[in-house]
Amino acid sequence: MNHTMIFNYVTFIYFLAFVLYLFKLVLKKESWGYAASFAAWTGMLGHTFSLMLRWKESYDRGIGHAPLANLYESLIFFAWSIMILYLLIERRIKNRILGAFVVPVAFLIMAYASIAPGINSGIEPLIPALQSNWLTTHVLTCFMGYAAFTVAFGGGLLYFWKSIRDEKGSNDLTLNDHLPSLEMLDILIYQSVMIGFVFLAMGIITGSVWAHYAWGAYWSWDPKEIWSLITWLIYAILLHARYVRGWRGKRMAMLAIIGFASVLFTYLGVNVLVSLHNYI
Amino acid sequence: MVVLFIVATLIPQQSVSPEFAWLADIYHSRVFYILMALFSLNLIICSLNRLPLTIRQYRASHFPPPSGLFENLPQNRTILTHKKMEDAEQRVEASLSPAINNVKKTNTEKGHLFYRGRGRFSLFGVYMVHLGVLVIIAGAVAGSIWGFQAEIRLAEGQESNVVQLAGSGTEHSLDFTVRCEKFVVEFYDTGAPKTYRSDLSFIRDGKKMHRGSVLVNHPLSFNGLRFYQATYGVSEDSRAYLRYEHTGRESREIPVLRGETFDLPDQKAKATVLRVEENIMQLGPAVKLRIETNKNKVEFWVFQHIKKIADVNPGLFSAVPVFNPGRFQPLVFSLQRVENQYFTGLQIVRDPGIPFVLTGGIMLLIGIIVIFFVSHQRVWVWVEQEPDGVKIRVAGRSNRYNEASQRQLDDLCIKIERGLSA
Numbered sequence A: 001m002n003h004t005m006i007f008n009y010v011t012f013i014y015f016l017a018f019v020l021y022l023f024k025l026v027l028k029k030e031s032w033g034y035a036a037s038f039a040a041w042t043g044m045l046g047h048t049f050s051l052m053l054r055w056k057e058s059y060d061r062g063i064g065h066a067p068l069a070n071l072y073e074s075l076i077f078f079a080w081s082i083m084i085l086y087l088l089i090e091r092r093i094k095n096r097i098l099g100a101f102v103v104p105v106a107f108l109i110m111a112y113a114s115i116a117p118g119i120n121s122g123i124e125p126l127i128p129a130l131q132s133n134w135l136t137t138h139v140l141t142c143f144m145g146y147a148a149f150t151v152a153f154g155g156g157l158l159y160f161w162k163s164i165r166d167e168k169g170s171n172d173l174t175l176n177d178h179l180p181s182l183e184m185l186d187i188l189i190y191q192s193v194m195i196g197f198v199f200l201a202m203g204i205i206t207g208s209v210w211a212h213y214a215w216g217a218y219w220s221w222d223p224k225e226i227w228s229l230i231t232w233l234i235y236a237i238l239l240h241a242r243y244v245r246g247w248r249g250k251r252m253a254m255l256a257i258i259g260f261a262s263v264l265f266t267y268l269g270v271n272v273l274v275s276l277h278n279y280i
Numbered sequence B: 001m002v003v004l005f006i007v008a009t010l011i012p013q014q015s016v017s018p019e020f021a022w023l024a025d026i027y028h029s030r031v032f033y034i035l036m037a038l039f040s041l042n043l044i045i046c047s048l049n050r051l052p053l054t055i056r057q058y059r060a061s062h063f064p065p066p067s068g069l070f071e072n073l074p075q076n077r078t079i080l081t082h083k084k085m086e087d088a089e090q091r092v093e094a095s096l097s098p099a100i101n102n103v104k105k106t107n108t109e110k111g112h113l114f115y116r117g118r119g120r121f122s123l124f125g126v127y128m129v130h131l132g133v134l135v136i137i138a139g140a141v142a143g144s145i146w147g148f149q150a151e152i153r154l155a156e157g158q159e160s161n162v163v164q165l166a167g168s169g170t171e172h173s174l175d176f177t178v179r180c181e182k183f184v185v186e187f188y189d190t191g192a193p194k195t196y197r198s199d200l201s202f203i204r205d206g207k208k209m210h211r212g213s214v215l216v217n218h219p220l221s222f223n224g225l226r227f228y229q230a231t232y233g234v235s236e237d238s239r240a241y242l243r244y245e246h247t248g249r250e251s252r253e254i255p256v257l258r259g260e261t262f263d264l265p266d267q268k269a270k271a272t273v274l275r276v277e278e279n280i281m282q283l284g285p286a287v288k289l290r291i292e293t294n295k296n297k298v299e300f301w302v303f304q305h306i307k308k309i310a311d312v313n314p315g316l317f318s319a320v321p322v323f324n325p326g327r328f329q330p331l332v333f334s335l336q337r338v339e340n341q342y343f344t345g346l347q348i349v350r351d352p353g354i355p356f357v358l359t360g361g362i363m364l365l366i367g368i369i370v371i372f373f374v375s376h377q378r379v380w381v382w383v384e385q386e387p388d389g390v391k392i393r394v395a396g397r398s399n400r401y402n403e404a405s406q407r408q409l410d411d412l413c414i415k416i417e418r419g420l421s422a
Helices: A003-027 A030-060 A071-093 A099-115 A134-168 A182-214 A223-243 A250-267 B002-016 B030-059 B085-096 B120-146 B306-312 B354-373 B402-421
Strands: B078-081 B103-108 B111-118 B148-155 B159-165 B171-187 B193-204 B207-215 B220-222 B225-234 B239-246 B254-256 B261-264 B269-277 B286-292 B297-303 B332-339 B342-350 B377-386 B389-398
Touching: A003 A030, A003 A071, A003 A099, A030 A071, A030 A099, A071 A099, A071 A134, A071 A182, A099 A134, A134 A182, A134 A223, A134 A250, A182 A223, A182 A250, A182 B354, A223 A250, B030 B120, B078 B402, B085 B103, B085 B111, B085 B377, B085 B389, B085 B402, B120 B354, B148 B171, B171 B225, B171 B342, B193 B225, B193 B342, B207 B220, B207 B225, B239 B269, B286 B332, B297 B306, B297 B332, B377 B402, B389 B402
Parallel strands: none
Antiparallel strands: B078 B389, B103 B111, B111 B377, B148 B159, B148 B342, B159 B171, B171 B193, B193 B207, B220 B225, B225 B342, B239 B254, B239 B332, B261 B269, B269 B286, B286 B297, B377 B389
16 A cells, blocks of 8 residues: 555545544534544554655655655645644543644645645655755754644634634533633643744754755745744744733634734745745 | 834834845845844843843742732642641651752741742743844844855866855955866756765865865855855856877877867977867767967867768768868877866855854743743742641742642642651
């Protein structure tokens, strides 16, 4: 079985997991949640296995490198980071509702990787600019950061969902008892942003160390660099607003959603602009 | 003040985001420098403003504890025991500080009050981050003032000490000469580039001081300057490899470029390369030579595929004598091959700001990690002799999210209880 096929199955399993999480959200039965978690874990393990397979295959072909070298591989890895981070958080907070907002993001990314035109899913040898030990560190830290921001985004969406439900059916107690409390969501958003912020800082720093060796300048005001800085600053504002101004709740959720839009633009939107970063 | 800070963070952002497409050099514009200066000033002022508060927190005395600390305690934070006062206190101290002895103790009316603080230094994490940002900005400014950035293009075998400064493009002389011995470009089967490599030597006062290869991702340092593989190309001139036959013996291969001359042995003759062509008149690669002696001079073409050409056109040499590679008797020239000649484009950089930027980056990262993952936790335990036994009360304060610190207090209570019942 080849890794591209497994990725296709994984995409389908993520979709299934998303649907099951939705059932859990709407029908409120815990059994749907178990099924959803089971599907998500299965998908994630298949995903991991298939990443390994791809990695191994690149060595078999004699061009060995970690599968982090082009847009396709980065999308696959992004989805994987989201899933592993989400599933770890799910275990910790012991609540499965968030999956309905995070897992679809992973599914969409996987689907985009396989169907979007102009995305080369082949294993390619590394061009000279990418032949560096910093490749893995840089890509790894950046995407762990992006994944954490995705979870914060899902938390933000759930926060709004829950507060709308609260306003509508404040008398109906059964409606919301399976949802995490707003305070808990607020903390979840904050902690995810915190993790993402550290990883993105590491990603930017490892990136500039690499740029120092590859391009002769640690900072070139390349669109990708600028947008990663903007993203980082948006989350810095979020954290400052929390620490200094004491912002909580809806405003946090709003900033987490804005920040995620910036993440997406940094990752995909910038590619339409002329950039030194044109490998990904 | 805080609003000002947030606004200040926004300003450079908005000025950088939309502009890069059409205002190419905004990052070196005066406006940008002023904005950066304002941003730095804001950072300094905000940090200094909050510093006294932090120092107060850092130095805050643990005794007496903050007022109201022991009021409204959850039930599980109060432990009653019938053990002796001394035993209870010993137990409390052991539970508070398993490894290091950092527990403070003070006398109260009916017993003792214990205090343990942890992660007090984390209060300064935020200043570390802000200082890191300032150090990075300082490094960037130092780099743009005292840094040096230039380019040089060298064909294989060429040497030069003149470089073009980045931005202005003006010429600048180095106090040493760079020579490109060889440039190698390799491709994968897919056609994607695999390697760009320039073999360089650095020459000073006629002596080769240093040799080395520059690859993408592997710059080379010489004399405080770093050399980067930036670009490459095919130069207009191709290189030809000639041989000549003299009384039945072949000479060695002679690499030549257009305009070069070489001496012919045993003859007082000098050959000049007039033209090097990759494909002339659809007859393939050819070189035009002029050979001069004291007496006369002759010009003729040397074709690589002369045999084929002569076979197809019998009597060629008598009809067109300039096509005869043996026109200068008794030598017969042959052309081995004509190769594209590459030039390499090197970027030359000196940036004194780099140590600062690196230090700032590390400070920033350590600072962030300290802020997020270390918290200032303070725990007080009050042990008092009551009529019905010894009463132990546990309370705490933390500067970070409460849930985790509450859990730690619970753990501490359980630990004390277990120790007492053991």
